[in-house]
Structure formats: structure tokens, C-alpha cells
Amino acid sequence: MSSPNVDAWITVNLGEVVDIKTGKLDSNYADEDGKYPFFTCAPNPLRINNYAFDSEAILLAGNNADGIFHLNFYKGKFNAYQRTYVITARNQKKLDLGYLFYNLQLSLNLMRSFSQGTSTKFLTMRILNDLEIILPNIEIQREISKILSDLDDKIKTNQRINSSLEAIGQAVFKRWFVDFEFPNQEGKPYKSSGGEMVFNQKLEREIPTDWTAAEITEVGKVVDCLHSKKPHRIAIGPVLLQVFNIDKSGYLDLSDSYNVSEEVYKFWTRNIEVKGGDCVITNVGRVGAVAQIPEGFTYGIGRNMTAIRPIRISPTYLINYLLSEYGVDEIQKNVDSGTILDSLNVKGIIKIKVLIPSKTVLDSYEALARLLRKRIEINNSQRFVLSEMRDKLLPKLMSGKIRVSFTEDNMENRLCSK
Numbered sequence: 410m411s412s413p414n415v416d417a418w419i420t421v422n423l424g425e426v427v428d429i430k431t432g433k434l435d436s437n438y439a440d441e442d443g444k445y446p447f448f449t450c451a452p453n454p455l456r457i458n459n460y461a462f463d464s465e466a467i468l469l470a471g472n473n474a475d476g477i478f479h480l481n482f483y484k485g486k487f488n489a490y491q492r493t494y495v496i497t498a499r500n501q502k503k504l505d506l507g508y509l510f511y512n513l514q515l516s517l518n519l520m521r522s523f524s525q526g527t528s529t530k531f532l533t534m535r536i537l538n539d540l541e542i543i544l545p546n547i548e549i550q551r552e553i554s555k556i557l558s559d560l561d562d563k564i565k566t567n568q569r570i571n572s573s574l575e576a577i578g579q580a581v582f583k584r585w586f587v588d589f590e591f592p593n594q595e596g597k598p599y600k601s602s603g604g605e606m607v608f609n610q611k612l613e614r615e616i617p618t619d620w621t622a623a624e625i626t627e628v629g630k631v632v633d634c635l636h637s638k639k640p641h642r643i644a645i646g647p648v649l650l651q652v653f654n655i656d657k658s659g660y661l662d663l664s665d666s667y668n669v670s671e672e673v674y675k676f677w678t679r680n681i682e683v684k685g686g687d688c689v690i691t692n693v694g695r696v697g698a699v700a701q702i703p704e705g706f707t708y709g710i711g712r713n714m715t716a717i718r719p720i721r722i723s724p725t726y727l728i729n730y731l732l733s734e735y736g737v738d739e740i741q742k743n744v745d746s747g748t749i750l751d752s753l754n755v756k757g758i759i760k761i762k763v764l765i766p767s768k769t770v771l772d773s774y775e776a777l778a779r780l781l782r783k784r785i786e787i788n789n790s791q792r793f794v795l796s797e798m799r800d801k802l803l804p805k806l807m808s809g810k811i812r813v814s815f816t817e818d819n820m821e822n823r824l825c826s827k
């Protein structure tokens with residue numbers, strides 16, 4: 410077998426190599442639980458038992474108020490709503506849909522510029538058919554698709570592992586500090602084994618007799634952000650955390666990091682530079698969103714954020730308490746309702762009450778829960794690295810600036826494995 414011609418890169422219109430169909434809403438379909446996935450641009454679609462498509466296809470949501478169109482690559486039986494375009498390869502020996510899926514991701518901004526409509530942006534069949542794409546040899550298409558999909562698979566695997574670990578962590582916290590079934594001295598569940606409880610005035614509920622409650626300033630250091638003008642952003646430099654970096658699960662999302670100069674960073678961290686174990690809480694926008702700084706990292710905090718450094722309580726207990734039903738309730742109690750925006754300022758944050766377990770229980774919990782959280786932090790760091798790698802590779806692979814190389818042996822093995 411001869412090696413593929415790696416220089417055979419051609420530009421074609423999308424309509425030359427694919428078939429494009431639009432989903433339709435059939436009024437005869439029953440409104441009931443669906444058996445197959447239903448892809449749509451609109452919210453609350455009908456769920457139907459029949460299915461219109463059974464194939465490997467790219468699905469493009471071509472109708473969006475802000476003109477940000479979404480792609481999905483799906484294999485199997487599914488349905489599609491109006492303005493959801495179903496794209497299939499006309500000849501799978503010449504076009505790899507996995508390659509096209511990644512290629513089209515680079516064209517989303519271009520699609521937006523071509524889209525029609527005022528209040529709602531939409532794509533037409535003509536716009537899609539005329540869209541230009543670059544196609545290398547089919548074997549190179551498959552290799553590029555494999556490289557990028559392997560990265561995506563690893564990212565998704567990390568996300569699935571983290572979801573399972575988070576569920577375990579939440580279950581442990583609830584059992585120990587909500588149900589009070591932490592192991593007693595005999596290793597038995599405390600409350601159901603007759604452990605004594607007493608009513609606590611601060612928390613307005615029963616807690617174990619040797620536990621207490623305190624305002625957050627008694628167990629940690631609360632430091633407000635600087636109320637200065639938002640600094641200039643640069644491409645490379647130390648990170649100043651922003652409200653949008655706070656993940657809803659209590660972790661940082663630095664896929665969009667706000668970098669500043671060393672001089673600016675020094676100015677913004679003059680009160681505190683947050684480090685591993687510190688928590689940050691948002692003041693406006695997503696009021697009361699909380700995340701923890703992972704071990705081994707340091708950041709500055711930008712506007713509308715407050716730092717909480719644990720002192721008398723362990724770091725993992727602090728973040729999980731703030732994310733628990735107790736913490737969420739305490740945060741909400743201290744939110745100021747404004748005419749335009751709600752806010753959570755430092756005066757409210759310092760009033761947050763915290764349940765303080767006995768030192769024995771707290772130490773045992775930290776030893777257990779820290780392992781889970783550290784594993785999640787490592788997975789998150791890997792996910793950001795892999796995402797950044799994929800995003801940097803994508804345009805270079807698609808333009809041919811980075812070429813995949815073949816030998817007859819490794820190509821034979823690749824083809825045989827498919």
C-alpha cells in the first residue's frame with residue numbers, strides 16, 4: 410500500500426461533500442416520554458417515541474437569539490426539531506464526519522457573520538451549502554479526528570470521574586454533618602446509636618453535645634477585594650480571579666483566565682494573595698457562588714469577590730459547609746436585596762454562622778474528604794491542560810500547519826483497527 414499524499418489539501422463547499430436535512434415538527438407525534446434523543450434549538454421540545462434519523466451525523470442548532478450556534482456529533486437514532494440541521498457524509502471514503510465536526514467548530518464565528526435575522530439569528534441551507542472547508546486526504550482526516558477526539562474523550566472521562574467523586578463527597582458530608590451519623594468512638598453511627606443532641610441557639614437546630622457554632626470570622630480570616638478600577642488584561646501573566654471563574658460545583662474554572670502584569674498583580678494582592686485551601690465568594694452577579702483554591706496555586710482576587718481563609722476549621726470542611734444546605738441557607742440570609750441587583754458584601758459575609766464539629770470528628774473528616782477533593786482538583790487541572798492543548802492544536806491541524814505523519818506500518822494498523 411502506498412502512503413497517502415499528505416499535500417493533497419483541497420478547499421470545497423460544504424454542500425459538495427455532505428447532505429443536509431432539517432428537522433421538522435410533526436403534529437402527529439405524541440407528546441410523551443421519548444425513547445430516543447431529541448435535538449432542538451428551542452427549549453422544552455416535544456418528546457416522541459418515533460425517530461426520524463438513524464445515522465452518524467453532525468447536528469447544528471441553526472437558530473439562536475445571540476447567533477451562537479451549537480454543534481453536536483451523534484451516532485444512532487434521534488429526532489431533530491426545526492432549524493436543527495442534520496449533516497451526513499455523502500461519501501464516507503472521502504469525508505470523515507469526526508474531522509468535519511472539528512472543522513466546523515472553527516467556522517462557528519464565520520457562520521454567525523453570515524447568519525440572517527435581527528432579533529433572532531438563523532442559518533439558511535444556502536449559507537451552509539456555500540460554507541468553505543479544507544479537506545486533506547481521508548486518512549489524514551481520520552488521524553486528525555482521532556487526535557482531537559482522544560483529547561475530548563479524556564476530558565469527558567475526567568468529568569465523569571469528578572461527578573462520581575463529588576456525589577460521594579456530598580453523601581459523606583450529609584451523613585456526618587446533616588444526619589449526624591458520623592462514626593462514634595465505637596465506630597457506630599452517632600445519632601442512631603443514641604448520641605446525645607442539644608439545641609443550639611445560633612443555628613436554631615439540634616447538634617451533638619460537644620459541638621458548637623460560631624460566626625465565620627471566629628474560625629477564619631475574611632478579606633475583601635480592592636474596590637479599584639478593573640485593571641488592563643494581558644495575554645500572559647499572573648491571574649486575577651473574576652466572578653466568571655467560579656464554577657457552580659465549588660471549583661475554579663480557568664479556561665478563561667484574566668491575566669495582568671506583575672505590577673498590577675502586586676497591587677491587587679496587597680491585602681491577600683489567595684492560596685491552596687482558601688475560599689472565594691462572589692458579591693454580585695452570581696451572588697454567593699463559592700470556590701476553593703486548589704493546592705499548590707496562588708491567585709489574586711478581582712472585583713466583587715471576597716476571600717475566606719480557614720484558621721480554626723479544616724479547608725475541606727469549610728468549602729463543603731459553604732456548599733451544603735446549611736451554608737447556602739446562611740449565605741442567602743445575609744444577601745442584600747437591591748432594586749436592580751442583589752449583593753453579598755463583607756458585612757453580610759461576616760455574619761455567616763458555621764457549625765463547628767469536635768476536633769476528633771473534624772480531623773477524621775478532613776483525612777477522608779481531602780483525598781476526594783484532591784483527586785478532583787488534579788482531574789480539573791488535567792482537564793484545563795487538555796482543553797488548552799486541544800484548542801491550540803485544532804486550528805493548526807485544520808490549516809495544515811501541523812501535519813500528521815504516516816508510515817505504511819502504523820497506517821495499516823490504524824486502518825485495521827477501524
